Amino acid sequence: MNIMAELAIIFGVCLLSEGIAALIPVAFPASVIALLLLGLLLFAKILKPEHIQRLSGFLVANMAFFFLPSCVGVMEHAPIILGQLAPFLLISFLTTPLIYLVTGWSVQWLIRRARGKGAGKHV
Amino acid sequence: MSDALLASPFFGLTLTAAAWCFGCWVQKKTGFLLCNPLLIAVALIIAALSVFHIPYQSYAVGGDFIKLMLSPVTAVLALNIYNQRTILKEHFLPVLAGCLVGSLTSVASILALCKAFHVDEALTASLMPKSVTTAIAMGIAESHGGVAGIAAAAVMVAGITGAVFAPLFAKVFHITEPVAEGLAIGACSHALGTTRAIEIGQVQGAMSSIAICVCGIITSVLALFL
Numbered sequence: 471m472n473i474m475a476e477l478a479i480i481f482g483v484c485l486l487s488e489g490i491a492a493l494i495p496v497a498f499p500a501s502v503i504a505l506l507l508l509g510l511l512l513f514a515k516i517l518k519p520e521h522i523q524r525l526s527g528f529l530v531a532n533m534a535f536f537f538l539p540s541c542v543g544v545m546e547h548a549p550i551i552l553g554q555l556a557p558f559l560l561i562s563f564l565t566t567p568l569i570y571l572v573t574g575w576s577v578q579w580l581i582r583r584a585r586g587k588g589a590g591k592h593v
Numbered sequence: 594m595s596d597a598l599l600a601s602p603f604f605g606l607t608l609t610a611a612a613w614c615f616g617c618w619v620q621k622k623t624g625f626l627l628c629n630p631l632l633i634a635v636a637l638i639i640a641a642l643s644v645f646h647i648p649y650q651s652y653a654v655g656g657d658f659i660k661l662m663l664s665p666v667t668a669v670l671a672l673n674i675y676n677q678r679t680i681l682k683e684h685f686l687p688v689l690a691g692c693l694v695g696s697l698t699s700v701a702s703i704l705a706l707c708k709a710f711h712v713d714e715a716l717t718a719s720l721m722p723k724s725v726t727t728a729i730a731m732g733i734a735e736s737h738g739g740v741a742g743i744a745a746a747a748v749m750v751a752g753i754t755g756a757v758f759a760p761l762f763a764k765v766f767h768i769t770e771p772v773a774e775g776l777a778i779g780a781c782s783h784a785l786g787t788t789r790a791i792e793i794g795q796v797q798g799a800m801s802s803i804a805i806c807v808c809g810i811i812t813s814v815l816a817l818f819l
Contacts, residue, residue, distance in 0.1 A: 480665045480668060480669060481665065483668055484664045484665055484668055487664070487668070496813070497732035497736065498729070498732070498813065499726065499727075499728030499729050499732065499809075500664060500728070501663060501664040501667040501668065501726070501728055502667065502726065502728070502729065502805070502806055502809050502810075504664055504665075504667060504668035505667050505668050505670055505671050505802070505805070505806055506671075506806060507668075507671075508668045508669070508671035508672070509671035509674055509675060512671060512672065512675040513675065513678070519672060519675065519676065522669065522672060523672070525669070526669035526672045529662070529665060529666045529669050530666070530669060530670070530672075530673065530791060530798075531791075533666055533784075533787070533788040533791065534630065534631045534756065534785070534788035534789075535609075535610075535613050535659070536659055536660075536662045536663055536666045537631065537663070537752070537784070537785055537788070538609050538612070538613060538631065538634055538635060538638070538656075538659065539605070539609060539652075539653070539656030539657065539659045539660045540660060540663070540727060540745070540749065541631065541635040541749045541753070542635055542638045542639055542642075542649070542652065542656065543649070543653070543656075543745065544742075544745065544746040544749050545639050545642070545643075545649060546649050546742065547740070547742035547743055547745070547746050550740060550742065550743060551743060551746055554712070554713075554716055556710075557706075557707070557710045557712045557716065558716070558720070558743070558746075558747065558750075559750065560706070560710070561703060561706045561707065561710070561712070561720050561723075561747075562720065562723055562747045562750035562751055562754075563750060563751075563754055564706070565699060565702045565703055565706065565723075565724070565751075565781075566724075566751050566754040566755055566758075566781045566782060567754075567758070567762055567766075567781070568698065568702055568781075569695055569698050569699045569702070569724055569777075569780055569781035570755070570759075570762045570766065570768075570777045570778070570780070570781040570782075571762070571766050571777075572694055572695065572698040573691050573692075573694060573695035573698070573773075573776055573777040573780040573781065573804075574691075574762075574763075574766060574768035574773045574774060574776070574777030575766065575768070575773075576687075576690065576691055576694045577684075577687045577688070577690070577691035577770065577772060577773035577776050577777070578768055578769070578770045578773035580686065580687035580690060580691070581684060581687050581770050581772060581773060582770070584684075584686075584687070
């Protein structure tokens with residue numbers, strides 16, 4: 471598919487999502503609505519992977535790059551953060567591995583338990 | 594002339610692209626965990642702006658163009674999820690349960706630590722949603738009397754931590770199931786962690802993308818009760 475047509479589809483989905491975000495009563499980000507909407511279109515077979523494959527491939531392969539300006543934007547709030555730097559860093563930093571551990575461990579346990587049952591009783 | 598250069602969007606665009614390439618180059622040369630391209634590029638840009646006394650606003654003229662692409666970049670994660678639909682169907686329950694447990698752990702541990710450190714209410718409200726993607730976190734923080742900017746900063750710290758240390762976490766905590774690894778990355782470090790999950794593997798990337806959505810929704814709902 472033409473790369474510009476892919477661009478039109480993806481931008482169109484983002485545009486539609488901003489409209490939906492404006493309509494719903496709770497604050498919910500348009501980007502996540504766009505993810506859900508595009509997923510819906512794919513699972514409903516209205517869109518085929520071929521329709522967005524090339525552009526998606528490029529965007530996903532370079533994903534971290536697009537977060538750079540947002541990360542740099544943190545410097546704008548430096549004065550407030552520096553005022554409470556110790557709790558800010560400690561809490562932001564420490565809870566991350568904890569959430570990783572709890573989530574990863576529970577999912578792994580559930581998967582292995584289900585697999586154990588499926589494979590029979592000798593596990 | 595320097596005023597004209599700083600007013601141009603190409604200043605921010607060039608600086609971002611160049612810093613990113615440099616970050617990637619250092620990562621390739623050293624292969625060292627902390628030499629993450631994102632971390633290096635962010636540090637480099639902030640250092641450059643500070644050293645030359647360039648206001649953030651001059652950088653943002655171009656930077657905002659790149660920021661605009663965050664919505665399309667998040668949207669196309671749907672294709673990663675779609676491509677892994679068989680695995681998703683197979684592990685539907687663990688996926689949901691994992692995201693629920695992850696979101697609960699996140700909110701509970703942050704609230705507990707804030708209490709332990711006698712953090713004031715405004716900062717607590719700003720830190721509380723730090724494990725979810727920026728836009729959701731900022732909304733939650735503001736509706737609870739927090740500062741959106743601090744929430745965004747905490748989201749970035751959590752995201753960069755996940756993006757840099759995800760492989761180390763998997764090793765230390767013995768998480769070997771790709772589905773569990775992906776969900777854990779997404780639950781603790783949202784879209785930024787997902788950038789790393791995609792590099793680790795297709796299943797990990799897709800599961801991390803799912804966790805962004807599901808944990809975002811769960812945390813928004815949880816926040817309503819706090």
